[in-house]
Amino acid sequence: MAETNTNAATETAPIDWGIFGRPLFDDERARALSRVGVVDIGSNSVRLVVFDGAARSPAYFYNEKVLCGLGAGLRETGRMNPEGKVRALAAIKRFTKLADGMGISPLTAVATAAMRESEDGPAFRAQIEAETGMEITVIDGEEEARLSAQGVLLGWPEADGLVCDIGGSSMELAEVHKGKIGKRVTSPLGALTLQGLSGGRKGVKDHIKPIMAALAEKMGGTDYKRIYLVGGSWRAIARIDMHRRNYPLHVLHEYRMTTRAVTNTIDFIRENDMNSVRAQIGTSSARMALVPHAAEVLRQLTRTFKPKEICVSSYGIREGLLYEQMPPSIRERDPLIEACRFVERKDARIPGFGKRLHHFIAPVFRARKYEQMRLVRAACLLHDVTWRAHPDYRAEVCFDNATRANLGGLSHTERVFLGLALLHRYKSSRDGTPFEPLIALLSEREIQNAEVLGKAMRFGAMFALDTPDTMATLDYRPQKKLLTLTLEAEAEDLFSEVALARFNSLAASLGADPIVRHAADSAAPV
Numbered sequence: 001m002a003e004t005n006t007n008a009a010t011e012t013a014p015i016d017w018g019i020f021g022r023p024l025f026d027d028e029r030a031r032a033l034s035r036v037g038v039v040d041i042g043s044n045s046v047r048l049v050v051f052d053g054a055a056r057s058p059a060y061f062y063n064e065k066v067l068c069g070l071g072a073g074l075r076e077t078g079r080m081n082p083e084g085k086v087r088a089l090a091a092i093k094r095f096t097k098l099a100d101g102m103g104i105s106p107l108t109a110v111a112t113a114a115m116r117e118s119e120d121g122p123a124f125r126a127q128i129e130a131e132t133g134m135e136i137t138v139i140d141g142e143e144e145a146r147l148s149a150q151g152v153l154l155g156w157p158e159a160d161g162l163v164c165d166i167g168g169s170s171m172e173l174a175e176v177h178k179g180k181i182g183k184r185v186t187s188p189l190g191a192l193t194l195q196g197l198s199g200g201r202k203g204v205k206d207h208i209k210p211i212m213a214a215l216a217e218k219m220g221g222t223d224y225k226r227i228y229l230v231g232g233s234w235r236a237i238a239r240i241d242m243h244r245r246n247y248p249l250h251v252l253h254e255y256r257m258t259t260r261a262v263t264n265t266i267d268f269i270r271e272n273d274m275n276s277v278r279a280q281i282g283t284s285s286a287r288m289a290l291v292p293h294a295a296e297v298l299r300q301l302t303r304t305f306k307p308k309e310i311c312v313s314s315y316g317i318r319e320g321l322l323y324e325q326m327p328p329s330i331r332e333r334d335p336l337i338e339a340c341r342f343v344e345r346k347d348a349r350i351p352g353f354g355k356r357l358h359h360f361i362a363p364v365f366r367a368r369k370y371e372q373m374r375l376v377r378a379a380c381l382l383h384d385v386t387w388r389a390h391p392d393y394r395a396e397v398c399f400d401n402a403t404r405a406n407l408g409g410l411s412h413t414e415r416v417f418l419g420l421a422l423l424h425r426y427k428s429s430r431d432g433t434p435f436e437p438l439i440a441l442l443s444e445r446e447i448q449n450a451e452v453l454g455k456a457m458r459f460g461a462m463f464a465l466d467t468p469d470t471m472a473t474l475d476y477r478p479q480k481k482l483l484t485l486t487l488e489a490e491a492e493d494l495f496s497e498v499a500l501a502r503f504n505s506l507a508a509s510l511g512a513d514p515i516v517r518h519a520a521d522s523a524a525p526v
Helices: 008-012 082-102 113-117 121-132 141-155 191-195 200-219 232-245 259-271 274-281 291-305 317-324 335-347 353-365 370-382 394-404 412-426 444-463 497-510
Strands: 035-041 046-052 059-066 108-111 136-138 161-166 171-177 180-187 226-230 309-313 472-477 482-487 513-518
Touching: 035 082, 035 317, 046 082, 046 317, 059 082, 082 121, 108 113, 108 317, 113 121, 113 136, 113 141, 121 136, 141 161, 141 171, 141 180, 141 226, 141 309, 141 317, 161 232, 161 291, 171 200, 180 200, 191 200, 191 291, 200 291, 226 232, 226 291, 232 259, 232 274, 232 291, 232 309, 259 291, 335 370, 353 370, 353 444, 353 472, 370 394, 370 412, 370 444, 394 412, 412 444, 444 497, 482 497, 497 513
Parallel strands: 035 108, 108 136, 161 226, 226 309, 482 513
Antiparallel strands: 035 046, 046 059, 161 171, 171 180, 472 482
């Protein structure tokens, strides 16, 4: 996964941005300043999302949705739900006023299946545009699939498999491989659409099965190791899976399930009172009403495509609209590292120090794979961003921030690893931590590696407050079990009692003997 792309021609070539407005990244300064507003007029919900900072992994400045149910009854009547239209128009009027107040007008707005398939869709679109001044682009099913897949690529640049986006009136599939989007198809398997079917569960099952088989044929087979789920109904099912398993980390993005777990959860949904479950997981009654039908779609999806892993994506069509505006050089960057850089620049005491800290401690991790080294880099960038927290709770705040932050390109175990490393940045021992259930998601080796990383940052960050990489060098020889610190002459006063204690603690966590060298002197065991 590349962080940069030096192809200047790609950056400067004129691009037709179409309905998506001006490019965000022509000016480097825009990355930290731009706010981008997107309105998604779906069959079930209407949502406004404002992304803060035109970065590779942007933060959510504002996020509001209204479950309007525009697609309710569409299959029977051919028209949108009248009550839903009233609610949607009111929501969109509010969104345009909010955008004016934030100074981000005009908004980028797209409408999906309910508006494109209903006979009153064109008239409703014209009414919204006349009363709000907001231009709406109605996209077809394949374009909806493409944008949803782009949203997945925003968080997973290396995503490889099948993106499945379920809405109220339709369900889309799209291939993703090596940063590219392949075949795309749409279907009428929306959760609202299935509500009107007769015949009970068997009738729903008999309706879904041939449609899913036809989708598999259009996609050219079922050889997909991974399925990425996009859409509110899928996320509700994932919450139920977490609840059923008593899973400790309640972060939906990059939550992963096996096909067996999905089957068990669908059976759980069928056998339990969903009103009781809804109260425990915090899902709305309108959303929960769609879950049983969405669950039957998911059961047939997994039976048809037989993935080894099912992944939940919180990123979808709205994030895909933002991704649309990114030039290739930005798309290819690591979303985790870019997000951490953004946070460091905004919140750290000394922005830029993370890079120097990484340079200083990197020799301790010389033999690690790229996937591990990117976590080392991310930790160094984040090591100081919670410095305003009370000292007694700073370690816990670091852990909580890393595990629950809006970061893309980060699996759940990587989140916990990063959080534990940052905890050890401020605290030598993890005894008595309230995060033991989360830490249990890691292997013993991962726990040990996180402790080493935290103690390396703990030593480097206090040894020299600005440039530890110019004051000394670290060298780690795992086979000889030696950790050597070579001090420059001007750094000798920095290496005091506290620094020595933290250096020894790092060596102990590595199971290595600590050695200190002074520029031209011979080695002397500590």
